[in-house]
Amino acid sequence: MVLSRAADLFLQRLMEQEVPEIADRTVEIVRIVRDPGFRAKVVVKSNDPRVDAIGSCVGLRGSRIRSIMNEVAGERIDLIPHAEGVEESLAAALAPAKVSSVQVMDPENRIAEVLVAEEQLALAIGKDGQNVRLAQKLTGWTLEVKAEPAKAAAAPSAASGADATLAGLEGVGPKTLETLVKAGITTAAALAEASAEALKEAGVGEKTAAKIIAAAKEATAAK
DSSP states (O other), X not given: OOOOTTSHHHHHHXXXXXXXXXXXXXXXXXXXXXXXXXXXXXXEXXXXXXXXXXXXXXXXXXXXXXXXXXXXXXXXXEEEEOOSSHHHHHHHHTTTSOEEEEEEEETTTTEEEEEEOGGGHHHHHOGGGHHHHHHHHHHSOEEEEEEOHHHHHHGGGGGGGSOHHHXXXXXXXXXXXXXXXXXXXXXXXXXXXXXXXXXXXXXOOHXXXXXXXXXXXXXXXXX
């Protein structure tokens, strides 16, 4: 018997062991694609409207997903919610990048154009094209990822939706502030309640996420 740690089924079995909701079929793994040892994309869906598929896999403070990642040599795992629509599925497949829009160009040959903000382009494509390559393997579509200049130019004005306390926190620079606002975090109180994992998914670095959450908690506690 040969057991390969690079097999998709190996990761699936790990998740079944670590996530009770997957083991009892409350949460279902729809599809897995991997670049073994580097990155994986896992589409999951809940068979119970009361259960969050992504939250179940992540676990309390990321405990479950970290345990799984440790078993595959730190392989990055993108958890993707299952979507019925083509555009929604294609947009979700490019996680952790935030997609502005998806337009199906050639449905017969399964080609689509994906627009992202300028600052999301590198994240959408990934190092050496890894992210978009895995997204294409996951969906079976050819994805033409392009920057959206108009939105990129207008993006800085989005930061105007943040309160002064959030903008003034140590570690929250213009780009970080813009990322937070896009993720729906516009106040220091909201940031204080956010998880580092959620900020990482939004595009904030791990160290920066921990630093600004701590600063937000300190600022809100002082009020």
